[in-house]
Amino acid sequence: MHTDFGGGPALFRLVRFWSRRWAAGITQGEGDVAHILVLEAIDASGRPAQIGAVAVELGLDRSNASRMLAASVAAGLVTKTVSTQxxxxxxxxxxxxxxxxxxxxxxxxxQTFARMVADWPARDARRFAEYLVRLATAEGTPR
Structure with missing residues (x-):
């Protein structure tokens, strides 16, 4: 399979760009990037989630994930309870x-995605979104 299309460097250039900017548009003083990452990881792990699954989603060891979770609990964003089972x-x-x-x-x-593709034909924007979803849900790709 030929894959030398320049997509890899372009993808990682976008990741670097947005990883430094995205939280400022969301939190507006209500939280920080770590909290949003924790919330995304819990949601992706299945709710209610287990600490180990959240650690995997975050790409961290259990100890570091536990510290991030503790901060999100302290911020009132996450509940941490003993399983009834x-x-x-x-x-x-x-x-x-x-x-x-x-x-x-x-x-x-x-909204950010919509702004990025606002001048694209709707068909192209929809197809690109479908490809992004496909890439993000491919086997071996973190949720």
């Missing part, structure tokens, strides 16, 4: 404030 397990979920922040993050992401 297994007292050795901790369950994580979003509080209403966490759900609101996650919704705001996703709305900002959609």
């Amino acid at each position: 297994d007292a050795r397990r901790t369950e994580l979920d979003l509080t209403p404030a966490g759900s609101d922040l996650l919704a705001a993050a996703r709305a900002w992401q959609e």
Whole structure:
């Protein structure tokens, strides 16, 4: 399979660019990047989530993920409870404030994408969005 299309460098240039800018458009003093990453990881892990699954989603070891989770719990964005099925397990979920922040993050992401492709033909923008979703959900790709 021929893959030398320049897509890799372009993709990572976009990742570098947006990784430094995206949270400013979302949080507006209500949270920070780490909280949004935690909320996304909990949601992607399945709710209620387990600490280990969230660590995998974040690409961190359990200890570092636990510190990020503790900060999100302290900020009132995440609940941390003992599982009713297994007292050795901790369950994580979003509080209403966490759900609101996650919704705001996703709305900002959609608005940003719409602005980026605003001058594209609708068919091209839709196809590009479908390809991005396909890439993001490919086997082996973190959720």
